Amino acid sequence: MAIPLVYNVRSVRQRWNSSVVAVLGIAGTVGVFVAMLAMARGFKATLVSSGSPRNAIVRRAGSDSEMVSAVSLDQLHVIEGAPAVARNGSAPLVSGEVVVIAGFNLKATGTVANAQVRGVSSKAIDIRDNVRVVQGRFFNPGLAELVVGRYALKTYAGFDLGSTVKFGGGTWTVVGIFDAGGSAFDSEIWCDANVLSQVYKRPQNVFQSVTARLESPAGLTAFKDALTSDPRLSVQVDRETEYYEKQSRGLTTVIRVLGFLVAFVMGIGAVFGALNTMYSAVAERAREIATIRALGFGRSSVIVSFVFEALFIALLGGVVGCLAVLPMNGFTTGTMNWQTFSHVAFAFKVTPGLLGLGIGFALLMGVIGGVPPAVRAVRRPIAFALREL
């Protein structure tokens, strides 16, 4: 039979000052751990949500990203005729796109940061069902007009609706604001692909990627097989969601590794805090423990009891840490996308899974911090411990 849990719960409350130190140590560690993972999760979610499972992105074979890819107009036409491509009437839903990186002043600091400017076709908005114009209108093909993602509007100075912006040697007018549902497109500035190529003096009729809307997600296999086996093309085809997932992998991995590293280092401190609390609990309660053992509770009961006490403290710390980090959910920040070298805004995503992971991490610290003192508690001979004051 186990020692009643109320004994441990009340003991923690009675020794609250030393318990609070351990609780706060664990709470801080869990908070940082969950925050880092929420950052990685948010960044990944932002990029992955940019893609649609019904879209395929075509790039030159061997190119990891759009930045180093090239697809000619002739190849675009071949892609338009590929099987499984969705059509709006008779027009295939295919958009040849060009991306450039341009420097703009940040509203917050006034310093220059890179933004991704995407030249698209007028069909781009039909292809991407997560994008909708919320203010103004979409650009007119052939004109130097811009539509700006809502995060780009918040991030960079001078992109208010109706204002003119100079970059790449051209003067552009902001004619619309679009909402891309929190995806990476929200950090982009869109314009006509041909106009962008002209302004940047790039070869006409050469795109960096082609995005095609498929009739259904299952159509990817037929579409990909047709393109990769066509001798006129040397292209790489990915489902758009998978492409963006790969794009997020580098930075997400770095954030996660950093998160684990920081949490590990902080965790060592927190474990020492828990150890200290539990060792002093065991020392202060030596006579209580001896009495309990004298009454007939076995060593295992005492160990379980003290490990439970450490777990209880750890759980409190975990809950406090999770509650502290919860308000960060949805908090938007920005970072440079290592694949495009441009600024991407993303929101922290504190998910139930991450909170569970945080609690699990706290309990792990509790076990590590609880077992050695619990073992010490039962090692002391009862007859000696009964004489402790």
Add this chain to the structure above:
Amino acid sequence: MVKVDGKGNGTSLVQVRELDKKYQRGSEEIHVLQGLNLDVGSGEFVAFMGPSGSGKTTLLNLLGGLDLPTSGSIKVAGDEITRMSANKLTAWRARHVGFIFQMYNLIPVLTAFQNVELPLLLTKLSKADRKKHVETALAMVGLADRMNHYPRQLSGGQEQRVAIARAIVADATFLLADEPTGDLDRRSAGEIMELLDRLVHEHGKTLLMVTHDPRAAERAHVVLHLDKGVLVEGGAGGGGEA
């Protein structure tokens, strides 16, 4: 029947034979108990007296299975406890021994009820049965109205009465009391001894008590003196004949 010559007839509740206990303190060996013999029958009340360091508490610890002798044997109700494994000894203590300590040794974060209930958690009694037993034990020590009090809310005498209730609640084979009145004023000490006396005479409990207090020892059937590790009969107390 209480004997210290090792010539008991084998029917005693407690049989101690040639008990030796040595401690090592640095390079010095301390021989606390030397070839001690003892027979105590059921329902006896024995008081152990002697100067500090004479081995009284050591003897009590050995009888209660809290410590192991260097040599010799202890049989309680037929169980040879000096040969038991640690786990068996723990279970044996739960079943057979009721401890009463000088400093009461109540768990400060548990109420009187919860303190008394502790030994019953090691039995198969249902919650309702445990409640009945605890209420009965607390009523026997006159603390039925204090069961939800924490130790800090009780006087020293009341705390010791809770400790006695804890010792008797599981109907232990015998009670071991180490200076039960040592931390109490004279009036409270008298009440505690009155209570222990009642447990022996009205409820047939076997009680082995260590004490420095001659007034407490007077209540015992037999007073035994421990001197230099050996038991010497000190005659009958006022509680009955030896």
